[in-house]
Amino acid sequence: MGDVVSETKAEQAERVIAGRYRLVSVIGHGSMGTVWRAYDEFLHRTVAVKEIRLPPGMPQSQADEVRERTLREARAIGVLSHPNVVTLHDIAQENGDPYVVMEHVPGSSLAHLLRSKGPLDTTQAAAVADAVAAALQAAHQAGITHRDVKPANVLIATDGRIKLADFGIARNISENTLTKTGITLGSPAYIAPEVASGGEVTHNADLWSLGATLFATIEGHAPYNPDGDIIATLLEVVNGEVPRPASDSPMAGIVSGLMVKEPAGRMTLAEVRRRMYGLLPEPGTSPFTAEEITGAERFIPAQPARSVEPDPDPQPQPAAEPEGPSLAADPGPLPFTPSPSPVEPVPVRRGVPRTLVYAAAALVFFAAAGGGFAAARYAGGKPLLPAEPTLIEQPVVQPPPSIQAGDLVPRVGDAATLKGAKGGVFTINVPPGWETFVEERQPKNLPASTRVHYLSPDGRYALTVERFPGFFDRHKVSQYKDAVQATWPKDAFVSGDPLAQPFGTGPEPGQYWKYNTVDAGSLRRTTYSNIIPLTVDLWVVSVTVPTVEEDTGKGALFDRIAPSFKVTP
Template sequence: MVAGRYRLRSVLGSGSMGTVWSAYDEFLHRPVAVKEILLPPGVTAGQADELRERTLREARAIAVLSHPNVITLHDVARQDGEPFVVMELLPSHSLAELIRDHGPLSVEQAAAVGDAVAAALGAAHNAGITHRDVKPGNVLVAEDGRIKLTDFGIARNVSDASMTRTGMTLGSPAYIAPEVASGKAVTPAADLWGLGATLFCAVEGHPPYDADGDPLETIGKVVKGEVPRPSPGPLAPLITALMAKEPRDRLPLAQVRRQLYPILEKAPRVLFGPEMFAAASGQREEATDTREISARPAEDDGPAEASGELAADPGPLPFGPSRPEASGELAADPGPLPFGRPADPRPAVGTLVAPAPAGRSTAATVVLVVASIVLFLGAAFGGFVAARVIGAQPVAPPSREQTSGPYVPQPTVFERRTGEASSVKGAQDGTFTVDVPADWTRFTSSQAGDDLPLSTLVQFVSADGSQMLAVNHFPKYFPGNDIDDYVKALEKSRSTGEFRMVSQAKLAEQDGVTMMYRTIDRAPAGSVSRTTYAKVFKQGTSLWAVSVTVPTEQEGTAKTALYDRILPTFQVTG
């Protein structure tokens, strides 16, 4: 029992710096995962204290993350002075296991993984957290389709160099960024490399660098060798853009998700079928009544694996699809189908047919049938009239003008939402409120590049992904830059012919501009034209860009229904 609350049940996985347990929270009555921090051999008492303190600081930072693609951290407990990290227990398999058992992923599966990991990293970077070890072994895929990133460097945050003072490798050699492997500072750009290397493994079926040999030799290849190129395919340019040697040349997360969207838009609803989990489940099923989740470190993540994977056979999910049960053969005669095809009225050959009742002629039979039909129609019409009268509705059918008129959609329901576009999580320089359609989902990420300083982007996206409100905050933008710099960088971010400024006007009441522009997004299935209405303005030393983007065919109605409705409600509160 840890901290008088968490009962350890079985080991999920273990590595050189930690052991992950399947446990049960006796207070809240729920299963959890508990990571026990192990001290590397040879560390001094001072280094051990430093590791414990950094573990606690890292855990406190990660605790602020609340994102559907991030494993949730519940608690940090102490037992005999040692920290234990309590996390969400997700019945799942790691991406490393799925690739090992089933080979490379399809383009759609890899795109789903890339989008989920990019979303998780965007939330982390916005909170000032760098993962440091993005790899297939730290990506969990559940049978119900959830994809989550785990293990945010809690046990490996010993120093900012690739090799710690005790000689332990920071991160997995096969997925470590070149600048980190060469001893430079760890920045969010290192996670972009890890995402690219993870996608490389997903589509190729093996890591970009040899993880089975000497870790130091692998690191040498990462630093001095050529960057491996993925096989030609829809994701190859994206992977290449992420695995750029220079950190500043790597594709920003927002653009990663933007390029993956056309693939996901046409992807099947179920990407990871039960068959992908059945094989691994059969290999790991334990002879216990509790069916504990078991795991082992993935073989393809290299010899410097720092932790086990939270992945294995969870048994049937509480809300997921049930597994097919064995059953006997179908009955030979199930009886008449309730809505099946009527039986053929013609008698089979050799069947005796009863004679018609005596005394009834064919003409009399026809009269009886017609009378029955008339009675039936009369009863039906009478019932219809009675129902319309009781419901206070007109008996006459609607006119042609009524039935052929245009469809009038229900009015959109807006609600007040709060956004966090601060440069550092918890800072008070970037919070805001705005009215947004109630069913739109919020995403937060960091932006860099395009000749602009680092910014925080908060997006509210409609359920079908076609409409979006974007709030982009550039802290300390002035006086080193001006609004014209933003407009020029915006135009430069697109290739020739993919950006067209339709209108631009200066604001009368403050330093800023309003714009309307159209962009073209290229995709394998064709081009998509989008229209953006934007307000860009100065507030203090910050630049704010608030925009609404819709398909171009909706631009006429969207300005009134969305842009003119949303913009007046936007208010910076931080």
């Protein structure tokens, strides 16, 4: 098998995109695609190339939409030319697919640097603050909101240059529908309160995220727990007290001026830079030594693949999805002709009324699913999907929830990991109209995992397929169950007795497991899970329903969905 893998890598390394970009080695994998270190044979320079990844089974019409959106957003990002912004060089075409060609920045991310050496000194923190603020000034003047400022997206080159990355190209193809609302999955520890509550994403949201990033820079840790329950974190961001730096760093006042809940009350970028004047290093010098940066690079392989704060590689690449003024003008005719969808079109959902009852109901299930976009929307009482523009002000009658989901539809999912672990493709029968999104996780004391979520249109029911590649190399099923229980207070988690099941091919037998949870709002839910060992991987198929509907939920959903799960060879 090792020979096969080596041969595949060798073949991949020989690929040449658009006749000039030779793919040399993989920098990082993610659900959004693969980032390559490449060589531009025309200009004789090293570049970074992002290969957009389309999930298995995506209808051709949706795939064409993703390609078109990539081109449109590249036009928007292409207007940015600033020394503190990772430059987009080109959009190459190969077999009709777009490849994003970017500046290659040898060095480390701020996230890795903080993990390897702890808090930065005042001069280093000031250099980071000034560089990121300057990058955001350029973006905002061009009408672009970054939307995901955090240490993982701040790059520090080996020569001391500081650049902001992750401006806009298709973050996660499976999130194509969800990200159109302007919410980015995966960074609740740095997300602005108005965004966490489902509000509009504006330039002011970047100011909060800059403050949270500077908080981590001087404190050595994020202002909110990046490894905690996502729902709890979002609610704390929205409703809790704003964290204040404990250190007496001169940067503490800037952090407090940026992390203000009222968006209009936040310190301006110009004021941030003005306050940096007396703290910056001497012109022409770098506050970072080569040993610090290269040390952080050596530190990278020992880090988890991903936590709630995504950090897939030492050079994060542009990947957010700008909205409104962030989008460039229509790039003109596509280099391909969009194909009609070969599948039945999915009915358009008009949005859910903003009632407390349904906000609470959705929270019940998203905490079990691991949080993300819809949890953020419902934490603020907002609908899961935006209403159509012509119907924003029109009342929508919420149909009564029907747990009888009708005919199930086979769906293809991909639980590949950030590091590209193979064997993640699966099929499962899902009720029609349920939305899909993907979450990369790094649980404490467990291997990195990938969760594929399916959500009912009204937000009441959730199906989750989670995969832990290589789980049984060092872990046991009991450790997985302990980790699930550890995410809840003792009085908020009640486990049923597991039942051994004759499925799975791993070193332990499969299990059926039921447990009940109560969140901070006293909302109760029930989760049914099949824990499935397959060789060295662990798969978990779970359905979460309101506890008041647990009996019918098991029969109408779990007992019908779970047996259909199959891993594609």
